[in-house]
Amino acid sequence: MxxxxxxxxxxxxASNSPRRQELIKSLDIPFTIKTKEVEEIYPEELRQTEITDFLADLKAIPFKKDLGENELLITSDTIVWINNEALGKPKNYDEAFQMLKKLSNTTHEVITSICITNKSFQKTVNDxxxxxxxxxxxxEIDYYIKTYKPFDKxxxxxxxxxxxxxxxxxxEGSYFNVMGFPIHKLYKELSKL
Structure with a gap:
């Protein structure tokens, strides 16, 4: 196992996301949670998986110098990609409303990258x-935002x-990826170690 x-x-x-914590817990592996503040800014020319790969890698940087030989760090980032635009987390009610209006009656991509970092290697995968x-x-949008406050999504x-x-x-694709963690990809990569 x-x-x-x-x-x-x-x-x-390295995540405060309750969804990511719940999903990694479902792999039945012991883990600890540590987070460090990172300004999530990426170069404007990046698109789709380039953005999430960049941000997942970026989130690992503050930990690198302190990682022990036997420590394995998992960082991750998720965006919604629609009409050549990346939607991150909304800052307030108005932003959340505008985002959901954009998604209404359309199809979009949810992209998540996972970066696995150790003292001697780093690997990033996405879904x-x-x-x-x-x-x-x-x-419906108003009710959802006021009731569920999706400002961390x-x-x-x-x-x-x-x-x-x-x-x-x-x-089409992984439900858990939309929750913020393609757990099947993480399992596959960890199984190779």
Whole structure:
């Protein structure tokens, strides 16, 4: 099992996301949570997976000099990609409303990258899921934002929440990737260690 394979490592998840914490817990491996503030800015010319790869790698940088030989750091980033634009986390109600209006009655990509870092190696993998929303009414968007406060979620929504249940018409790819962690890809990469 994976926990046996990883027994020589101390796994660190660098994320405050309750969804990521819940998903890595489901792999039945022991891990600790450590976070460091990183300004999530990327070069303007980057597109799609280039953005999430860059940001997942960027989040590992503050940890690198202090990583022990047996420590394994996992960093991650998720964006919503629609009409050649990356949607990150909304700063306020108005931004969240505008994001959900953009996603209403359209199809977009949810892209997540995972960076696995050790003293002697670093590997970044990503996954893309295609999500289609039905038309969302303004009062549905308003209710969702006021009730669920999705300000910590890329694209201003959580697939596992009310808006995902009533609004998503179709999904192609990993559901868990849309939650913010393509757990099957993480499992595969950790199994190679």
């Amino acid at each position: 994976l926990s046996t394979k990883l027994s020589k490592y101390s796994v660190i998840l 893309t899921t295609i999500v289609s929303f039905r038309e969302l009414l303004d009062d 890329a694209g201003a929504y959580g697939i596992q929440e009310w808006i995902g249940k009533i609004g998503i018409a179709k999904i």
